Structure formats: structure tokens, C-alpha cells
Amino acid sequence: EGRPVIEEHLRDAREALVFEAGRAGDAIITRRKGTGTVTATATGRAAHAGNGHPEGVNAIWALACFVDLAQQLTSYDEGCTLNVGRFTGGQVANTVPDRAEALVDLRFTSLAQGQRLIDALGAAAREAERRVPGARVQLGGGLSRAPLERTPASERLRQRYGAAARAEGLGDGEAPLLGGGSDACTTSALGIASIDGLGPRGKGFHTLDEQIEAATLVPRAAALVRLLAAGDAAR
Template sequence: MQEPLIQQACDWLEGQQQAMVDCLAALVNIDSNSYDKAGNDEVADLITQWLEQDGITVIRHQRPDSGDILEAQLGEAGQGHALLMGHRDTVFPTGTVAGRGYSQKENLGFGPGVADMKSGLVMNCFVLRALSRLPNCPLPVRALFTADEEIGSPDGRPFIEAAAEGARAVLNVEPGRVSGNVVTGRKGGAGFLINVTGKAAHSGVSHADGASAIETLARKIIKLHALTDYEAGITTNVGTVTGGVSRNTVAPSASAQLDVRFVTTAQRDQLYLAIEAIIAEPDIPGTLATIEQTSEFFPLEERMSSALFALYQSQAKAIGFAVDGEFTGGCSDAGWTASLGVPTLCGLGPVGAKMHTDEEYCLLDTLVPRTQALTATLLNLQHISADPR
């Protein structure tokens, strides 16, 4: 047990409330949309400055088109390390901060990305700073600050998987649920672009000569939506449809965007096969459909988080707050690490709500206790099995 170290770290964190709020305001007041490399790199500059002031090693992986990847290290990197994760990007367009920067009303902090997930970034920084003040840390800790989670981590995923190799546990500081719970399970999901080509014809003069791409797409949408199984947790949704050239022309082209969600990797594999079969069906002679995967997240299956959650729950109780686990349909980078067989827990950040909206907020009084609980969990990770599968 690590009670003296936990007490020392928690005592230091107890006095950091205002410092954490100040750091949160600084990060929120930087636009960092997923496609805004300059903004994401500015956030990285601040995080690097804060960590290096305490002698924490920060490695910056320069990226040509995305925000740079930051990797902080405490102790010797190697087998059995703990990995903290968080993303710097937000869904809000560049320029949002100018009209709606950080603001505060009593215990609520507002602003673009205040909960998802700049408060989590602050939390990881202060976990590292607390651990760096200890006379010894019982295990190496790495922290990854990526910049493209909101668009599926196309650039960040290889760094996440590399950082998780050999890890004892992964702790992802996505926002805590509005209930105060952490996330013990998440759906996986994927996006697809469907394109259909057909043959144009005048809809009054030579209708029979045409082959409607829109009709083919419509028939496929009905079949795709029929794959939804609420009881199993599988959903399919065509969210956008475009096509045709005019009202009186048989449509020579059509396209749609498909979103799918699933609970397990086995469901994923079966669902993908079913989608491919639907797209391959001829439907209307003279039309051809193709499908391209545009994004993907793996699920966080609850069996991968159960032991880690039990440890976190006990540490939270010792700190002074009760917490339960919760399943959510949203995706996160936690799925990548869980799919590798590494125990993973998500939603460990400060409590927030209304993410991705103008009303997004963070409960500021959860900054310190949630950081203390995460720090205490890290200091007791010797109780976690390396592979719970």
C-alpha cells in the first residue's frame, strides 16, 4: 500500500483549486478545433511549459498536418507503466473563443471544450505535477496529449497504441458523467460514405432508359436501418443524403453518410459483413454502389474496466466521494487501448455536461477531488492484472 505517498500527493493537490481553474481558463481561451493545427499546438505549448517547470520530461512529436503529439514521462519508460490520456482538440470552429471565451458563474465554468476535455488536460497535468513532488513513484507514468480525437484519431491512434504497449493500465480523462459517474463501457462506432452511380434520363420522355441512383440508395438505406438492434446495442443511421441533378431527371448519382454503433468487437465484425453484403446487392439494374469507411472507434468493453474501476471506486471513497460506473453510447480513444488487452477506464475527468454545445459546462469543485482519486489510483496500480481478457 502507498498511503504515505497518497497522503502527500493529496495534501499538495488540496491547495491547487484556484491554480487548476486558472489553467483551465487559459486552455479554454485557445481555439483548438481538430483541424486547427496552430491552435492545438498553442495548447501544447502551455502544457509543455507547465510540466517542464516541474522538471517533467515532455517529448513533442512534430506532425505536419495535425496538432503535434505530446508525451510526458515520469520515471523510466518500460513494462508496467501507467498511461494517462487526453485530447486537446474540440469540435468548436476557430473563432469561437472571440465571441464566447471562458466564463465562470459560481461553481460552473463555461466555454468551448471546458468539459470535453480541457478540464481533463488540466487534471492530467496536476496528476503529473503531484507525482513529481513525491520522493519516489512506485511505477513509471506516461501521459499522452493528442489532437484529433473528435474526428476519430486518424493521426493519434498509432501514438496511442504505441504508448499503451506494455502498460499496466490506461486512464482516460474524458469528462465525468453529469451523474458524477465514470465510464466503464463505451460503444464502438464507425462512419461510412456510400456512393451510388446510375444512368441519367429524362423522367417524362425516356424514364425507362434511366437507372436511378437515388432509388438504389433508398432501398439500401431501408436495409441498413433494419440492422439496428436496440436490445443488442447496435444502431445504424444514415444521417445525410444527397443526389440527383434536377426534379425531372432520373438521378445518375447519389451519396449518403452512414453512422454505426456497436458494443463488442464481435458485433463490429458481423455488422461490417452485413453492410458489405447490402452494398453489394444489385437492387436497380444499371446502378453500382460503393462504400468507403471514413472513421472508426473500437468499443470499451466493460470486462476491460471492471478491476480498474473497483480500485478507482475504493480510492474515491477514501478521498470522500461516491462514484459508480456507467455505460455510454459515445466513443473515445479508450476503445483503442482496451482492444489491445490493456485494462482501461474512461470518464475520469472533472464532471461536466452539455458537451459539444454552447451551454457546455464543468463543475469546478470536482477538479481537485477527481484529481486526487486518479492520483491515488495510480499509486495503487500494483493490484491490477496486466491482462484481464
């Protein structure tokens, strides 16, 4: 995680160029969703599923109630998503489980929206406890990366880089809002004008088939040199 290093060394920077893999058409990334991770842990009371069922408090049931409510917070229209990517609990079929855990991924377009999701997850945990008397659902974690948001300063930077990219035969369009976070989210949160996706074109991200287009290495490097040289000339 590079966030502490970035916050220590780039706090006084004016602009940030981030070299995540380039997108189709060399689209320049100016917006990314923020990210968060929440761990939900449900606890209940173990009991024999045959002889002691009434004395048990099923933690998996409580956590399932929470998951159902959490998943309903996704809104494609508002640009926020929640994904329960892992769910574990219990040990054997004939024991009422006393513990279960879920891992929740959050994506949001603004810090305010991200905080609303955190608050809504808290309400979902309380409702799950109400539905399964005796159970507790506790949340850990929270927001991880702020969104990369387009600003007037980052738009000016995009236009300057775009001119350098065009001069090297590259595209200069703007990418749509992306769901994945990057270091550009961290620099943007520090108030630094930031653009992203300036590395060589790639595809298959986060898969065994991930690759770059080698032919774009030199034009991308040349565009960077042209941008930096133009900045030196302006000063």
C-alpha cells in the same frame, strides 16, 4: 485522431486512465460501444426525366433502397444501431440522377457484432442493386473504434480508483454501457485495462452548452493523486 499515437506509445502499458468528462454521481465508465462509419455511393445513368426516362437509372432510388434496408439492421435489444446521417444526390428535378451518396454511423457492443453489421450492409447494397437494375451501390469505410469491454483487470482498476474517489468524497459507481467511443476504446483494444470518465463532471456534451462543474476539478485531481500514490506504495 489520436489512435496512431496511442498505439505507438502505450502498447506496453498495463493500465489506462482516460479523462473524458465525469458523469452524474461520478460513475466510472467501463464499457463503451464500438464505432464505425460507412459511405455508400450509388451510381446509375443520367437521362432527361421527360423524354428519356426509360433510359435512365435512378441512383437516388437505388440508394433509398439501401438506406431502408440499412436502417432495419438497428436492434436495441442487441445493443447495435445504424444511423444514416447524411444523404445527397441529384442536381435538378428534370434529370434522372446518376449519383447519390449516404453516410452511415454504426455502433456495436463487440467486434464480432460490428463485423456482422458490415457484412449485412454489403448484403443490403447487393439487394438494392437487384431492385434497381443497372445501378451500382459501393461501400467504403468500415469499423473505426473497437468497443471498450469490461475485463477482470479493468474491474480491479475500477475498484482501486473507486476507493481513491470515495476518500475524496466522490462517487464510485459503475456507469451503464455508453454509445459514444473514446480513447479508452483504443487502449482496451490493445489489451490494456482501461477505465474512463475520470475528468471533472460535465454536461451538454457536443453542444454549445457544453460545460464542466468547476467544483469537481480539485476532488478529481486529488483522487488521481491518491490512486497513483497508492500504486507507488504498493511497489
